[in-house]
Amino acid sequence: MTAIRLGLRLGRWGLLGFSVLAFVSSLIQAVGFYQIAGHTAASRAAFAQSMSQVASQLTFILAPPSGLDTVGGYVEWRSFGGLAIVFAIWALVSGSGAARGDEEHGLVEAVLATGVTRSRWLASRVIGFAVASFVAAVASGLGLVAGAAGAGESVAFGSILGISVALAALGLSCYSVTLLIANLTAARVATAAAGAVLLALFLVNRLSQTFTWLVPWRWISPFHYYELNQPLAPGGAFDARATLTMIGIAMVGAAVAGVVFEWRDLGAPLVRWPSRHRSPSYEPSHSPLWRIPVARGLYERAAGLATWAAGVAAIGVLFVYLTKTVLQPLLSIPNIAHFLGAFAGGQLYTTFLGYFWLTFAQLLFAAFAIAQVARWSAEDSDGRLELILSNPRSRASVVVERAAVLALGAAVVAAVSGVAVALATHYEAMEVSGERLAEGTLLLVPFALVFAAAGAVLAAWKPRAAVGLLGGLAFASYLLDELGPLLKWPTWVQDFSAFKLYGTPLATGIDRGGLAIMVAIILVGFTASILLMERRDVGA
Amino acid sequence: MLREMAVSAIRTSKLSKDYGLGRGLFDLDLQVAPREVFGYLGPNGSGKTTTIRLLMGMIKPTAGGAYVFGLDCNRDYVEVKRKVGYLPGDMPQFGSLRGKEIVAYLGGMRGGADPGNVRAIAERFDLDLNRHFREYSSGNKRKLGILLAFMHRPDLLILDEPTNGLDPLNQQEFYELLHEARDGGATVFLSSHVLSEVEHVCDTVGILRAGKLVRVARLDELRAAGETSLEEIFLSYYSETDQSQKALPE
Numbered sequence: 001m002t003a004i005r006l007g008l009r010l011g012r013w014g015l016l017g018f019s020v021l022a023f024v025s026s027l028i029q030a031v032g033f034y035q036i037a038g039h040t041a042a043s044r045a046a047f048a049q050s051m052s053q054v055a056s057q058l059t060f061i062l063a064p065p066s067g068l069d070t071v072g073g074y075v076e077w078r079s080f081g082g083l084a085i086v087f088a089i090w091a092l093v094s095g096s097g098a099a100r101g102d103e104e105h106g107l108v109e110a111v112l113a114t115g116v117t118r119s120r121w122l123a124s125r126v127i128g129f130a131v132a133s134f135v136a137a138v139a140s141g142l143g144l145v146a147g148a149a150g151a152g153e154s155v156a157f158g159s160i161l162g163i164s165v166a167l168a169a170l171g172l173s174c175y176s177v178t179l180l181i182a183n184l185t186a187a188r189v190a191t192a193a194a195g196a197v198l199l200a201l202f203l204v205n206r207l208s209q210t211f212t213w214l215v216p217w218r219w220i221s222p223f224h225y226y227e228l229n230q231p232l233a234p235g236g237a238f239d240a241r242a243t244l245t246m247i248g249i250a251m252v253g254a255a256v257a258g259v260v261f262e263w264r265d266l267g268a269p270l271v272r273w274p275s276r277h278r279s280p281s282y283e284p285s286h287s288p289l290w291r292i293p294v295a296r297g298l299y300e301r302a303a304g305l306a307t308w309a310a311g312v313a314a315i316g317v318l319f320v321y322l323t324k325t326v327l328q329p330l331l332s333i334p335n336i337a338h339f340l341g342a343f344a345g346g347q348l349y350t351t352f353l354g355y356f357w358l359t360f361a362q363l364l365f366a367a368f369a370i371a372q373v374a375r376w377s378a379e380d381s382d383g384r385l386e387l388i389l390s391n392p393r394s395r396a397s398v399v400v401e402r403a404a405v406l407a408l409g410a411a412v413v414a415a416v417s418g419v420a421v422a423l424a425t426h427y428e429a430m431e432v433s434g435e436r437l438a439e440g441t442l443l444l445v446p447f448a449l450v451f452a453a454a455g456a457v458l459a460a461w462k463p464r465a466a467v468g469l470l471g472g473l474a475f476a477s478y479l480l481d482e483l484g485p486l487l488k489w490p491t492w493v494q495d496f497s498a499f500k501l502y503g504t505p506l507a508t509g510i511d512r513g514g515l516a517i518m519v520a521i522i523l524v525g526f527t528a529s530i531l532l533m534e535r536r537d538v539g540a
Numbered sequence: 541m542l543r544e545m546a547v548s549a550i551r552t553s554k555l556s557k558d559y560g561l562g563r564g565l566f567d568l569d570l571q572v573a574p575r576e577v578f579g580y581l582g583p584n585g586s587g588k589t590t591t592i593r594l595l596m597g598m599i600k601p602t603a604g605g606a607y608v609f610g611l612d613c614n615r616d617y618v619e620v621k622r623k624v625g626y627l628p629g630d631m632p633q634f635g636s637l638r639g640k641e642i643v644a645y646l647g648g649m650r651g652g653a654d655p656g657n658v659r660a661i662a663e664r665f666d667l668d669l670n671r672h673f674r675e676y677s678s679g680n681k682r683k684l685g686i687l688l689a690f691m692h693r694p695d696l697l698i699l700d701e702p703t704n705g706l707d708p709l710n711q712q713e714f715y716e717l718l719h720e721a722r723d724g725g726a727t728v729f730l731s732s733h734v735l736s737e738v739e740h741v742c743d744t745v746g747i748l749r750a751g752k753l754v755r756v757a758r759l760d761e762l763r764a765a766g767e768t769s770l771e772e773i774f775l776s777y778y779s780e781t782d783q784s785q786k787a788l789p790e
Contacts, residue, residue: 104633104674188636188674281670282662283640284653290644291652300637300645383632386598387688390626391649392618537599539628 007128022140030147067233095178162238176253297405354506373455453525554604579738582748625694
């Protein structure tokens with residue numbers, strides 16, 4: 001019981017944060033539905049028709065919807081579809097932290113020293129996450145209930161419970177998969193390896209919508225079983241079998257992770273490759289890069305940057321093929337080809353590639369910025385910043401160097417992915433404006449810096465809470481961009497969203513006003529961060 | 541007389557850091573002369589690390605000031621750090637970086653580490669710089685911290701519990717390194733719980749109690765005056781039965 005309580009306590013901030021996020025997400029979508037779709041059958045049918053067109057362009061992220069003329073069907077698609085990704089990310093971070101992060105910080109050793117068995121400790125973490133994910137999933141359901149109640153409608157309790165159980169089961173299965181992978185691999189690659197596996201499982205399911213050769217493989221993906229549950233949409237149902245399969249994946253994954261955990265040494269992977277014999281060295285590294293500001297930061301992050309660049313480039317190439325696969329059948333129908341041509345102003349592939357790829361790339365670059373801010377926070381809390389500042393360096397120079405490293409890192413990722421996307425479009429004989437593609441790709445750098453500037457302020461103000469707050473800010477920014485136009489909010493309100501400021505550079509060129517605002521935010525953010533850093537205590 | 545005329549290596553004036561609820565450091569008046577080895581004693585939570593962080597300009601005083609070689613630790617903190625080698629109480633995580641990369645990284649912030657000095661210290665402690673930081677034992681992490689503090693031959697060494705985690709052989713090596721640094725003209729300010737260590741390496745001791753400096757004494761003067769051992773002096777300020785109520789000796 002004590003171990004379970006500790007497991008719950010360790011995850012309390014995740015529980016609280018994701019519950020709030022899930023509640024707000026469903027509430028906003030439900031309220032948005034009534035505001036946009038109206039209250040008559042005709043207006044809702046028209047809304048459903050326009051939304052299904054949007055949905056057809058988002059099948060690489062969200063499952064095809066049903067019952068979009070009802071609040072249940074709409075929220076199931078918009079909120080619970082997106083929450084599947086959010087819960088998977090939560091499971092990844094939480095699971096790798098439980099399996100390896102706590103071990104690196106000595107917590108696991110301390111707990112095991114009290115006589116708690118390894119399997120019991122692992123079980124307590126699984127139970128802790130199961131409780132947390134169920135609470136957060138129920139919070140999401142309650143957001144829908146609150147939104148519907150505001151419009152005088154109600155949603156069946158059984159449907160809410162069904163979708164909550166399914167979402168929690170998905171989160172739990174992703175958590176167990178993460179635990180398993182993290183126990184098999186070395187601590188330093190645990191999160192990346194588990195993330196790659198979860199991404200692959202997600203893509204196998206989602207892309208099977210477009211690439212039929214993936215259909216026979218989607219049974220391996222817990223996301224497939226989650227999508228079989230559609231209890232909120234009219235005519236849909238809670239799929240008990242699919243949910244039990246997800247719970248089965250979770251139990252098997254956790255059990256195998258438990259066996260691996262029993263077998264392996266603490267701090268080591270299950271299989272340890274024999275290390276090459278190296279004779280001891282008493283020399284410092286002779287690389288001159290360590291002496292050059294900014295270059296040393298990039299050099300230190302070289303492996304991480306290479307992984308980001310390769311990963312973003314690979315996803316970019318995938319989106320090129322996706323764009324072509326989606327558009328080509330439509331172009332064979334003359335009426336639709338005419339309509340699409342008119343919509344895209346003659347730049348068909350350029351416009352749609354921008355819509356598909358750069359929309360997703362924005363999320364990736366926001367995640368890149370958040371990952372760098374997480375590193376700044378970690379430097380603060382683990383004492384590395386203190387050691388850096390024990391050298392003759394001003395605090396301002398530390399902030400400036402961080403910003404420069406992040407900007408150049410983002411530029412490297414943008415350049416590599418831009419070249420990969422350009423080559424893929426050339427190979428696929430897609431007519432895409434090289435100039436616009438270059439502009440749109442490079443615009444991702446200031447876009448990432450907007451989040452970095454906000455993160456720099458948060459890291460200087462509340463380093464321990466910076467990542468959570470920035471994640472919430474990014475989510476709010478995304479929602480603002482999504483809902484602002486639908487709810488007809490004033491432009492100045494929508495301009496608070498970095499996603500809005502980025503605009504649609506492939507379709508309409510760079511929005512110079514948006515770029516100017518982004519640059520202003522970057523300058524103000526980093527200046528504020530310098531002022532806060534100069535005033536605050538470090539290491540206290 | 542000469543001592544008074546020279547610029548103090550460290551000087552604090554009514555230095556305070558108030559964390560509330562009686563925690564922190566209060567009205568610290570302290571002088572450490574150049575080439576002195578000053579031992580800073582006190583139990584956990586007495587304010588040793590707070591003093592060190594104030595000297596390093598990491599935290600801001602709520603009152604008073606601290607000066608290193610006449611430079612204001614708060615205002616001139618960049619200049620101060622040119623003269624200081626610092627060993628924090630806990631080494632931060634450097635993950636998959638190798639020892640040699642950490643040395644080059646932090647040395648690079650000073651314009652480059654002296655490879656000869658790095659090699660000499662690393663060999664002395666048998667610290668393999670080819671290994672990843674995560675593979676280091678706690679003792680090896682401490683050795684790396686010592687290397688980072690000493691590698692640029694600073695004028696002032698500020699060391700927070702430097703021998704924590706070191707085995708007796710390496711402790712001896714560290715004491716020799718300390719003496720050599722002092723003989724080379726460096727001043728040393730070290731905090732410690734280990735009374736025998738302080739007695740062994742320090743010229744002067746300062747005893748902290750609940751954030752206040754209650755005694756400063758030169759060890760040779762204590763010995764000449766036939767005072768009791770440092771342990772007895774230290775314990776006289778810390779009665780187990782009534783720590784907070786005990787009247788301070790004059």
